[in-house]
Amino acid sequence: MSTTETTVKSGPANEHGYKSFELGGFQFRRDEFFVHVTWPTGTHLISVDVFLRALQRDCAWNFFYGTVNFDDVIGTINHYGNVDLFAGRFNEAYRTAELDHLENFPSEEIGGTFRAMLDDWTNAGFDPFASPAETDAPWGVKNGDNTKAVTRQRVAANRMVGVKGDERIRSDESGYPINRMFADVPQDEPEVHVEPGYESEIAAFNLFAYLSRSDVTWNPSVVSVVKESLYCPTTEEYILPIVHGNDRVEWFIQLSDFISWDVQDRDSGSPRAKVIMKAGDVAAMPADIRHQGYSPKRSMLLVWENNSADLPALIASGKAPTYPVNF
Amino acid sequence: MTGYKTVFGSLDSFEKGRIEIIDDDPKHYAFSNVFEVASKSKAYEKVAVALNQQYVLEVIRAEGESGWYVCDHDETVLCMDGEVRVEFVKPDETIHKVGTDGSQSVAGVPSGNPMGNVLLRRGHQALLPKHSAYRYSATKTSVLLQQTILGPLTKQRWASICLS
Numbered sequence: 236m237s238t239t240e241t242t243v244k245s246g247p248a249n250e251h252g253y254k255s256f257e258l259g260g261f262q263f264r265r266d267e268f269f270v271h272v273t274w275p276t277g278t279h280l281i282s283v284d285v286f287l288r289a290l291q292r293d294c295a296w297n298f299f300y301g302t303v304n305f306d307d308v309i310g311t312i313n314h315y316g317n318v319d320l321f322a323g324r325f326n327e328a329y330r331t332a333e334l335d336h337l338e339n340f341p342s343e344e345i346g347g348t349f350r351a352m353l354d355d356w357t358n359a360g361f362d363p364f365a366s367p368a369e370t371d372a373p374w375g376v377k378n379g380d381n382t383k384a385v386t387r388q389r390v391a392a393n394r395m396v397g398v399k400g401d402e403r404i405r406s407d408e409s410g411y412p413i414n415r416m417f418a419d420v421p422q423d424e425p426e427v428h429v430e431p432g433y434e435s436e437i438a439a440f441n442l443f444a445y446l447s448r449s450d451v452t453w454n455p456s457v458v459s460v461v462k463e464s465l466y467c468p469t470t471e472e473y474i475l476p477i478v479h480g481n482d483r484v485e486w487f488i489q490l491s492d493f494i495s496w497d498v499q500d501r502d503s504g505s506p507r508a509k510v511i512m513k514a515g516d517v518a519a520m521p522a523d524i525r526h527q528g529y530s531p532k533r534s535m536l537l538v539w540e541n542n543s544a545d546l547p548a549l550i551a552s553g554k555a556p557t558y559p560v561n562f
Numbered sequence: 563m564t565g566y567k568t569v570f571g572s573l574d575s576f577e578k579g580r581i582e583i584i585d586d587d588p589k590h591y592a593f594s595n596v597f598e599v600a601s602k603s604k605a606y607e608k609v610a611v612a613l614n615q616q617y618v619l620e621v622i623r624a625e626g627e628s629g630w631y632v633c634d635h636d637e638t639v640l641c642m643d644g645e646v647r648v649e650f651v652k653p654d655e656t657i658h659k660v661g662t663d664g665s666q667s668v669a670g671v672p673s674g675n676p677m678g679n680v681l682l683r684r685g686h687q688a689l690l691p692k693h694s695a696y697r698y699s700a701t702k703t704s705v706l707l708q709q710t711i712l713g714p715l716t717k718q719r720w721a722s723i724c725l726s
Contacts, residue, residue: 395638395689416566425688426681433677436691437650442640443570443685459638459687461709464617466638486612488596488619488707489579492569498586507586511579515571515597515642517611517619518581521590532566539709541614558590559613562720 242344243351252377254355258348259338261320265356267375272309274322274336277329279308283356284373288476290353291363295389295454298342300540301547302480304525307504311345313482315544318345325480325525327503350386357381364451366472366533369415390456397440402458404440405448416472416533417447443490446470446535453477453528455538467538471530480525483546484559485538489516492534501525522550522557570684571597572643573705581725593725596621596642600705602723606698608665608708610718616663618716620708624700630668631697632658637665637690637710641682644704648688650677651695658693664713668695 246255246264255264262273270286272279289305296303298313307326312319321337323329357363359379360371364387392402404424405411413420425439442458446468453475455467471494480501487496489512496510501523510518510526520526528536549555571577576597581588594611603609605625612619622639624646632653639648653674658666672695680688690696690708698706 394636395687398689417568418566419568421683421685423683425683425686427678428680429678430676433650433652436689436694437678437680439680439682439686439688441685442687447568459689459709461617461636461638461711464614464709464711466709484614486614486619488612490570493579506584508584508588508591509582510591510593511582513571513577513579513595514569515576515595516579516593517596518591518593519612532568539612539614539619541617543615546615555615558592560592560718560720562589562592562724562726 243348256348256352258320258345263352276334276336277322281306287357287363287373290349291385292477294349294353301482304478304480316342318342320345325502325504353385354382357385364454366452392457392459395459398438399435405445411448413447414533420444420447463542465540465542467540469536469538470533471528471536472533475528478525478527481520481522483541483550484522485520485540487518488537489514490535490537492532494528494530494534496526496528498524498526519559573597573601573703588725594723596707597705599723607717608715610716616712618710618712620716622706622708624698624704624706628698630672630695631665632668632695633665633692634658634660634662635692637708638687639690640687640707641684642705642707643684644700644702645683646698646700646704646706647679647681649679649697652677653695663711665710665715
């Protein structure tokens with residue numbers, strides 16, 4: 236057991252076979268269909284498929300940028316080293332009734348608890364990262380585990396996928412077959428001619444083929460880096476399992492197919508816009524919104540992030556605008 | 563069994579999406595389309611379509627042969643449509659302005675060792691390594707998306723490319 240895991244507070248398996256967990260004043264338990272969350276001023280039920288898909292992403296992304304709303308009540312806010320766990324924080328009715336609750340934890344503590352919860356509550360055959368059409372159901376009493384799926388390592392290139400010594404391209408041989416919805420995506424690789432001595436400098440790969448072989452959905456992974464500018468493409472199918480609240484501007488470039496985004500005010504949840512993106516479209520997501528995407532067919536989305544640690548404070552203090560350009 | 567069709571855009575065939583505003587300003591989304599931008603650009607103009615502080619994504623209409631460029635940091639280029647060759651040269655001496663962000667033009671042909679070249683088709687992404695000179699050539703009109711930093715060659719024309 237690692238140091239991180241020693242901070243996990245869990246109870247014995249219940250009648251359904253699942254452990255319960257505690258984080259400060261929050262308690263979590265699951266039954267055959269639901270996750271039950273309690274805190275000092277309230278209780279909440281979430282369908283276990285919704286909860287595990289959100290939890291999987293919060294764990295894999297190390298709490299991502301800004302807010303990860305599991306639904307309209309429960310979620311986390313990343314402060315990059317420590318994390319808020321909240322109930323009702325971004326729900327006006329809960330705030331007005333003073334039923335909302337928020338506690339802050341070191342990232343290692345909440346991360347360790349979340350990872351232990353995800354592993355214990357994910358049954359054999361259920362993959363929270365997979366499209367719902369490509370995985371078994373999460374329901375029922377405890378039935379084995381799927382540790383391999385819930386502990387996938389996130390792709391994080393140093394310069395670019397395919398550069399010598401960096402992240403490798405995907406293939407059948409490396410365990411990444413072409414997804415059923417991308418069977419028509421050309422798999423040709425670029426012609427690369429390198430003079431001796433420059434093997435670490437001259438590199439190219441087929442990003443679209445690489446994405447066609449992704450075995451996960453709604454999981455931005457870093458494929459190229461220019462200082463703090465990160466290309467984080469991802470393949471999307473069905474519904475983004477979280478509602479992402481921004482702490483900085485992020486950009487979407489729709490590489491293929493179609494996604495419809497519901498955009499709401501980050502703090503109140505009040506609807507602000509629908510952004511309908513088709514292949515080749517580019518759109519910013521402002522720093523003061525939350526958004527959730529709907530992708531009827533598996534699509535390729537380039538999420539472009541500015542990873543600067545200074546941005547959240549600059550935007551929160553008003554020194555940087557919440558939207559990217561003035562015109 | 564459904565035969566799924568993956569839809570990519572191109573200069574010849576793209577369909578732009580839209581914003582349905584409920585309570586916001588459409589300008590906040592800076593919504594554009596890379597193929598539409600390229601269709602209205604001059605060859606090898608570097609037109610910003612996404613900006614995040616100093617970082618930028620530029621659309622380039624590749625047509626014929628470009629001039630030579632160099633940069634003080636890594637860049638990448640993604641071919642969104644067509645076919646583009648990128649040639650690389652390691653200059654004999656420092657020809658980039660140290661500390662200047664973004665692509666820089668090189669006067670004439672840089673003197674140095676050939677490093678190689680890559681031929682990019684749709685979906686292919688290449689590294690443009692820092693301190694190496696490069697140029698593009700395209701026998702048919704193509705579209706590139708360059709990941710770089712705002713620089714002397716970046717053109718910003720948001721009002722003419724974005725929904726408002």
